[in-house]
Amino acid sequence: xxxxxxxxxxxxxxxxxxxxxxxxxxxxxxxxxxxxxxxxxxxxxxxxxxxxxxxxxxxxxxxxxxxxxxxxxxxxxxxxxxxxxxxxxxxxxxxxxxxxxxxxxxxxxxxxxxxxxxxxxxxxxxxxxxxxxxxxxxxxxxxxxxxxxxxxxxxxxxxxxxxxxxxxxxxxxxxxxxxxxxxxxxxxxxxxxxxxxxxxxxxxxxxxxxxxxxxxxxxxxxxxxxxxxxxxxxxxxxxxxxxxxxxxxxxxxxxxxxxxxxxxxxxxxxxxxxxxxxxxxxxxxxxxxxxxxxxxxxxxxxxxxxxxxxxxxxxxxxxxxxxxxxxxxxxxxxxxxxxxxxxx
Amino acid sequence: xxxxxxxxxxxxxxxxxxxxxxxxxxxxxxxxxxxxxxxxxxxxxxxxxxxxxxxxxxxxxxxxxxxxxxxxxxxxxxxxxxxxxxxxxxxxxxxxxxxxxxxxxxxxxxxxxxxxxxxxxxxxxxxxxxxxxxxxxxxxxxxxxxxxxxxxxxxxxxxxxxxxxxxxxxxxxxxxxxxxxxxxxxxxxxxxxxxxxxxxxxxxxxxxxxxxxxxxxxxxxxxxxxxxxxxxxxxxxxxxxxxxxxxxxxxxxxxxxxxxxxxxx
Numbered sequence: 001x002x003x004x005x006x007x008x009x010x011x012x013x014x015x016x017x018x019x020x021x022x023x024x025x026x027x028x029x030x031x032x033x034x035x036x037x038x039x040x041x042x043x044x045x046x047x048x049x050x051x052x053x054x055x056x057x058x059x060x061x062x063x064x065x066x067x068x069x070x071x072x073x074x075x076x077x078x079x080x081x082x083x084x085x086x087x088x089x090x091x092x093x094x095x096x097x098x099x100x101x102x103x104x105x106x107x108x109x110x111x112x113x114x115x116x117x118x119x120x121x122x123x124x125x126x127x128x129x130x131x132x133x134x135x136x137x138x139x140x141x142x143x144x145x146x147x148x149x150x151x152x153x154x155x156x157x158x159x160x161x162x163x164x165x166x167x168x169x170x171x172x173x174x175x176x177x178x179x180x181x182x183x184x185x186x187x188x189x190x191x192x193x194x195x196x197x198x199x200x201x202x203x204x205x206x207x208x209x210x211x212x213x214x215x216x217x218x219x220x221x222x223x224x225x226x227x228x229x230x231x232x233x234x235x236x237x238x239x240x241x242x243x244x245x246x247x248x249x250x251x252x253x254x255x256x257x258x259x260x261x262x263x264x265x266x267x268x269x270x271x272x273x274x275x276x277x278x279x280x281x282x283x284x285x286x287x288x289x290x291x292x293x294x295x296x297x298x299x300x301x302x303x304x305x306x307x308x309x310x311x312x313x314x315x316x317x318x319x320x321x322x323x324x325x326x327x328x329x330x331x332x333x334x335x336x337x338x339x340x341x342x343x344x
Numbered sequence: 345x346x347x348x349x350x351x352x353x354x355x356x357x358x359x360x361x362x363x364x365x366x367x368x369x370x371x372x373x374x375x376x377x378x379x380x381x382x383x384x385x386x387x388x389x390x391x392x393x394x395x396x397x398x399x400x401x402x403x404x405x406x407x408x409x410x411x412x413x414x415x416x417x418x419x420x421x422x423x424x425x426x427x428x429x430x431x432x433x434x435x436x437x438x439x440x441x442x443x444x445x446x447x448x449x450x451x452x453x454x455x456x457x458x459x460x461x462x463x464x465x466x467x468x469x470x471x472x473x474x475x476x477x478x479x480x481x482x483x484x485x486x487x488x489x490x491x492x493x494x495x496x497x498x499x500x501x502x503x504x505x506x507x508x509x510x511x512x513x514x515x516x517x518x519x520x521x522x523x524x525x526x527x528x529x530x531x532x533x534x535x536x537x538x539x540x541x542x543x544x545x546x547x548x549x550x551x552x553x554x555x556x557x558x559x560x561x562x563x564x565x566x567x568x569x570x571x572x573x574x575x576x577x578x579x580x581x582x583x584x585x586x587x588x589x590x591x592x593x594x595x596x597x598x599x600x601x602x603x604x605x606x607x608x609x
Contacts, residue, residue: 087441223463227456229443233436238456239429285443
């Protein structure tokens with residue numbers, strides 16, 4: 001008998017092509033439209049009709065598009081990991097309060113900087129400072145939610161616990177905000193709106209390095225994640241070290257969510273919605289397929305959301321969170337309303 | 345005479361139960377079990393007597409209070425989880441989490457102890473999976489999603505998964521709890537066949553006493569005071585089955601070889 005596990009090569013090729021097209025489209029669209037031919041010339045370092053086009057494409061839109069890809073992929077993979085680990089189709093970095101944890105880390109750093117004094121304050125505004133603080137915050141909340149999940153098996157209860165952690169961190173942040181200066185407050189507020197732009201190449205490098213470390217961890221737990229699809233007891237009976245798998249998931253999710261939140265602010269719903277859409281498209285639960293598929297889909301959807309947010313041909317840019325929520329929240333409602341024997 | 349080397353499962357002075365800092369709750373003690381190859385064992389006892397605790401202890405899900413357990417002559421304490429997974433597979437009652445797994449993928453997961461680090465299936469793996477489908481007669485289901493199956497089909501597929509794991513011991517926790525009488529008998533017949541024809545040692549906890557009396561090679565009876573393990577005839581001969589339920593409502597009829605409702609209600 002031939003192995004009847006489906007081959008998904010064609011779907012992957014299509015997705016990759018779509019990603020490339022959206023990537024180019026994302027760079028060419030915006031307040032100023034850059035024709036594709038000119039864009040191509042700009043990339044090839046050729047003669048572009050307007051010098052401003054070249055700088056817009058290379059210095060502003062290209063880093064933003066790369067950020068969108070990393071943010072979309074990373075958050076979506078985090079969501080996938082949580083959905084498998086919590087055996088919960090509604091888990092995700094945002095709904096479980098992990099993004100709030102990362103926010104708390106950044107808030108303490110930005111708003112509390114004056115309390116710490118000179119050297120730490122300067123560290124606080126460095127990109128590594130943000131990344132580390134956010135990852136630690138994410139790690140803290142995720143550990144707490146996991147501890148709760150060991151005791152509480154009910155799907156909805158875990159979500160509510162995540163929600164409560166979100167409220168808790170929000171209240172701590174508002175206390176911090178009360179005692180901080182207008183300048184710090186403004187800085188934090190802008191960060192919390194979420195934004196994919198304004199990252200220097202240096203910051204993108206930090207983002208990319210941590211992203212790759214997180215992904216590397218994920219690759220090594222693909223097999224145990226598959227056995228967790230049958231539940232922890234079956235996984236154990238097949239020789240899986242469940243504790244170690246849980247720890248690695250904890251670390252990689254904290255790193256991914258942490259570093260992404262540090263640089264782009266808390267981005268809503270991508271981590272929850274993208275894995276569902278991908279599972280619908282691929283109709284599989286095999287993580288060997290899902291991890292790359294979710295990464296590509298996440299990148300595509302984030303690029304689309306960003307293209308919409310920059311409102312082509314207008315001067316205005318919408319907060320990226322408004323768009324991702326607009327896209328993600330209905331998906332959750334649909335998931336809850338649709339009562340079938342299985343949920344994706 | 346049985347060769348002592350042939351013991352698939354052996355326990356010496358085993359005590360099972362739950363230990364916390366405050367107190368030790370012993371459920372059964374002094375269990376000395378010796379079990380050979382190719383036996384179908386039915387574990388009987390009323391609700392809450394500790395059947396699951398015994399199975400959980402034998403499968404290393406929870407530690408023994410005292411005593412030793414040997415699986416294929418290896419001490420369970422020193423056996424690592426991967427080696428245990430190659431000797432012993434499980435069929436559990438719990439609901440599977442929601443997922444998109446197909447029947448083939450579900451059964452293929454049984455090969456996890458043998459596959460490489462990303463779980464790629466080798467030729468050998470494919471062969472074992474194929475055999476598992478043949479033995480359980482479930483080949484026609486391979487492309488279905490597991491959640492589309494009836495309870496009876498799902499039970500067979502879960503047994504196929506255990507078979508794909510290629511262990512000489514299979515332990516099932518109340519596999520027929522949700523099944524109608526036809527599928528219950530079918531499941532037991534399958535287990536009997538696996539023990540007899542494929543030399544699997546199979547332990548089933550069950551409430552299907554009358555079926556167990558007819559099909560099991562060995563019965564394990566758990567009562568509040570006692571643990572008895574023997575072939576069915578001996579247990580009937582020694583009036584052991586009457587101790588199973590301390591109730592006036594139900595009694596064991598030796599001539600019919602089954603439990604009947606007493607007239608005294």
